Amino acid sequence: MVLDNAQPVPAEPRRSTGIDSVEALRLLGSVSVGRVVFTQHALPTIRPVNHVLIDGSIVIRTHAGTALTARTRVARDPGVVVAYEADAIDPDTHLGWSVVVTGYAHLVTEPVELARYQALLRPWVDPTMDYAVRIHPDLITGIRLTAADT
Known part of the structure; x- marks a missing residue:
């Protein structure tokens, strides 16, 4: 049995335009959920997480048992290379x-900073997330999908 839950793509053409880094960070800060991409056993791993954008960095909460926490705990400078993706794409219009x-991702270890992030970012899957990871953006890219006639 084959299940096809794909929405039909609208017949109207679409245009993809680049977004500058300032607008990209503004858009990222306007949503609370994204996906963090990191390496686990030499393969890419993607996890959905909630985030907050603080002082130009992305902050997520984690717990002791996560692979990302373990990776950032033992990382040396400059940190663990990660990618973070967030979007807002309408499922009907695309x-x-x-x-x-x-x-680079770093485990937050300074107690005052960690307490600040814990107060600002409520976990949505596990309330015992005692750790925070801060991602400093080095490369910021974005696209906007619009109708071709706009």
Whole structure:
């Protein structure tokens, strides 16, 4: 049995235009859920997470048992290379935007900073997330998907 839950693509043509880094970070800060991409056993791994954008960095909460926490705990400078993606694309019209940030992730270890992030970012899957990971963006790219006639 084959299940096809794909939405039909609208017949109207679409245009993909680049978004500058300032607008890309503004858009990323306007949503609370994204996907962090990191390496586990030499292969790419993607996890959906909620985030907050603080002082130009992306902050996510984690717990002791996650692969990302383990990787950032033992990382040396400059940190663990990760990508972070967030988007808002309408499932019916297929219009919207997507932002990808590539940078280095660090485990937050300073108690005052960690407490600040814990107060600002409530976990949505496990309330015992005692760790925070901060991603400093080094490469910021984004696209906006619009109708071709706009």
